[in-house]
Amino acid sequence: MNKTKKKTVRQLAFEILLKIEQNQAYSNLLIHQELQKSGMDERDKGLLTNLVYGTVQRKNTLDFYIDPFLKKELKKKDNWIRVLLRMSVFQFLYMDRVPDHAIINESVTIAKMKGHSGIGGLVNGVLRSIQREGVRSTESIEDETKRLALHFSTPEWMIEKWSSQYGAETAALMAESNLSPAPVTARVNVLKCSRDEAIAALEAEGITAVKGELSEDSIMAEKGFLPGSSAYKDGLLTIQDESSMLVARALAPEPGEQILDACAAPGGKTTHLAEQMNNQGDITALDLHPHKIKLIKEQAERLGLHNIHAEALDARKAREKYSEEYFDRILADVPCSGYGVIRKKPDMKWTKSESDAARLSSIQKEIVASLVPLLKDGGVFVYSTCTIDKEENEEMASWILKEFSDLQYDPTFKDKMPETVQAYIADNESQLQILPHYFNSDGFFIAAFRKTKKQTAGGETDA
Numbered sequence: 001m002n003k004t005k006k007k008t009v010r011q012l013a014f015e016i017l018l019k020i021e022q023n024q025a026y027s028n029l030l031i032h033q034e035l036q037k038s039g040m041d042e043r044d045k046g047l048l049t050n051l052v053y054g055t056v057q058r059k060n061t062l063d064f065y066i067d068p069f070l071k072k073e074l075k076k077k078d079n080w081i082r083v084l085l086r087m088s089v090f091q092f093l094y095m096d097r098v099p100d101h102a103i104i105n106e107s108v109t110i111a112k113m114k115g116h117s118g119i120g121g122l123v124n125g126v127l128r129s130i131q132r133e134g135v136r137s138t139e140s141i142e143d144e145t146k147r148l149a150l151h152f153s154t155p156e157w158m159i160e161k162w163s164s165q166y167g168a169e170t171a172a173l174m175a176e177s178n179l180s181p182a183p184v185t186a187r188v189n190v191l192k193c194s195r196d197e198a199i200a201a202l203e204a205e206g207i208t209a210v211k212g213e214l215s216e217d218s219i220m221a222e223k224g225f226l227p228g229s230s231a232y233k234d235g236l237l238t239i240q241d242e243s244s245m246l247v248a249r250a251l252a253p254e255p256g257e258q259i260l261d262a263c264a265a266p267g268g269k270t271t272h273l274a275e276q277m278n279n280q281g282d283i284t285a286l287d288l289h290p291h292k293i294k295l296i297k298e299q300a301e302r303l304g305l306h307n308i309h310a311e312a313l314d315a316r317k318a319r320e321k322y323s324e325e326y327f328d329r330i331l332a333d334v335p336c337s338g339y340g341v342i343r344k345k346p347d348m349k350w351t352k353s354e355s356d357a358a359r360l361s362s363i364q365k366e367i368v369a370s371l372v373p374l375l376k377d378g379g380v381f382v383y384s385t386c387t388i389d390k391e392e393n394e395e396m397a398s399w400i401l402k403e404f405s406d407l408q409y410d411p412t413f414k415d416k417m418p419e420t421v422q423a424y425i426a427d428n429e430s431q432l433q434i435l436p437h438y439f440n441s442d443g444f445f446i447a448a449f450r451k452t453k454k455q456t457a458g459g460e461t462d463a
């Protein structure tokens with residue numbers, strides 16, 4: 001008989017948190033892997049997700065609370081104790097259903113399993129003191145950036161940058177929204193079923209979902225795990241954020257056209273484009289990393305899509321492979337700083353650095369410059385990111401217009417966007433910045449352009 005004792009949810013959460021802290025592993029991937037394993041009921045899945053995301057999301061606020069109770073600085077090799085304390089204090093302060101004594105008991109058990117009994121005593125002492133005395137408040141911190149950074153658990157440089165770009169009030173709203181759990185949304189594969197049919201199929205397997213509000217083909221889970229459903233396995237759904245679904249709408253491909261999706265993996269938007277094209281025409285899906293091409297192919301296969309050709313290629317070298325004016329529409333969903341998806345990848349707050357945007361915007365420019373010549377006259381070019389950083393968004397859109405005289409803003413963009421987002425479309429009517437607190441969706445930027453060669457006096461084109 002196997003006598004190995006099953007790990008508790010808190011032990012599993014602690015192990016995941018350690019991997020995130022020590023190896024800079026991605027929280028969303030580790031949680032997804034754990035949830036895919038069988039044997040955990042819905043309640044435990046929810047608890048594990050809350051413990052991991054919540055602790056990572058509030059890391060520097062938790063440290064601000066814990067520090068006064070540590071008599072001396074922990075050694076680097078003992079950083080796991082801090083991770084355990086963070087997870088415990090998170091439960092004290094942000095999860096109502098667990099009694100404090102149960103949190104302390106289990107944390108001490110984990111401490112004793114991983115260290116010696118003295119460490120169990122240290123954890124017990126710190127937690128009991130925090131329980132008795134309560135934690136200090138962030139309200140009295142005078143410096144606004146420092147206060148917001150500690151209150152909303154966000155690096156100071158991020159608050160500073162967002163404040164300079166959007167003002168302190170919006171920076172605070174964004175930082176706050178990054179602390180709330182993201183809803184799980186999915187795009188319905190319109191080639192297989194309608195939204196109502198997808199919702200009914202999920203209902204039949206005990207999962208409750210409702211129609212999303214931002215995108216016409218989205219659904220939002222209310223109860224149950226969408227990626228584990230038969231509806232997902234049978235290709236009725238793709239897990240995708242609602243903001244992200246607007247990108248394919250902006251490109252608006254027609255059946256039969258030649259489309260280039262230049263930064264395509266894992267294929268969320270490629271497969272959306274293929275569905276919109278009713279499986280007709282050709283989508284060339286490129287990605288720099290060969291191992292990610294498999295992901296696009298797997299998604300296409302699962303969804304029953306046949307018009308996608310995926311290959312590993314640096315988009316900056318696309319001109320070496322494809323002839324000028326080959327594509328009807330091009331999507332550049334470029335690598336970016338990702339500040340719009342912090343809710344789903346909270347570890348990003350602690351691994352990103354201030355210089356990322358500048359480094360990325362030069363790659364973004366190289367990618368765009370390589371793609372524009374491949375677009376046909378009259379074709380549509382969409383530039384998108386999942387960030388809220390102006391350097392990578394608005395400033396890039398202005399650069400594109402300035403750099404390529406044959407690109408103008410796409411006058412049809414506004415009409416392609418749903419009513420819900422109209423108020424956020426820029427004055428030029430061709431770009432949209434969704435911030436994470438607008439619709440409880442990812443922060444996303446979309447700018448659409450149309451290629452029109454300039455007419456010379458003699459009526460000839462001159463690009």
Ligand SMILES: C[S@@+](CC[C@H](N)C(=O)[O-])C[C@H]1O[C@@H](n2cnc3c(N)ncnc32)[C@H](O)[C@@H]1O
Pocket residue numbers: 262263264265266267268269270286287288289292313314315316333334335336367386
């Ligand atoms: C924002 S993600 C794309 C997400 C994808 N469009 C989707 O909807 O699933 C950016 C992608 O660009 C890829 N990438 C980075 N540099 C690239 C380059 N120079 N050429 C092509 N792809 C690149 C990354 O590997 C990453 O998969």
